Amino acid sequence: MKAIVSVIGIDKPGIVAGVSSVLAEHDVNIRDISQSFAHEFFTMIMVVDFEKSTSTLKEVAEDLKKVGEKIGIFVSIQHEDVFKRMHRI
Numbered sequence: 001m002k003a004i005v006s007v008i009g010i011d012k013p014g015i016v017a018g019v020s021s022v023l024a025e026h027d028v029n030i031r032d033i034s035q036s037f038a039h040e041f042f043t044m045i046m047v048v049d050f051e052k053s054t055s056t057l058k059e060v061a062e063d064l065k066k067v068g069e070k071i072g073i074f075v076s077i078q079h080e081d082v083f084k085r086m087h088r089i
Contacts, residue, residue, distance in 0.1 A: 001050040002031070002080040003057060005064065009073030011042035018067045019075060023048060026055040026063070042073075047080075 007019055016035070023030060028048050035044040050057070061077045068075035078086075 001057075003028075003048050003050065003060075003077050004080060005044075005046040005048055005075065005077045007042070007044040007046075007068075007073055007075050009042055009068075009071070010040055011037055012071070015042060015071060015073055016044070018071050019044070019046070019064065022060070022063045022067050026060050027053040028055070028060060048077075 005019065005023075007015065009015065020030060023046075028050055029052065030046050031049050032047040033044065034046075035042065037043075053060075057077065057079060064075040064077055
């Protein structure tokens with residue numbers, strides 16, 4: 001299963017490390033990553049793969065939310081199919 005991780009916040013050290021650490025703890029592989037900056041704002045989109053993970057999407061989402069609150073960023077994760085359906089034109 002693939003999922004999309006979205007991150008939004010004020011740029012600061014440790015964002016990528018915090019998010020990727022949670023994913024690594026759950027054996028979720030990062031397949032692609034894109035990040036950008038607009039003034040002091042940071043955005044990141046990751047395509048991740050649960051192929052070798054025994055964790056559920058909900059478990060990963062809960063831990064990503066915790067790290068987001070700790071760092072002061074917004075983090076969400078959605079199943080790839082849900083993300084595609086939400087963003088159809």
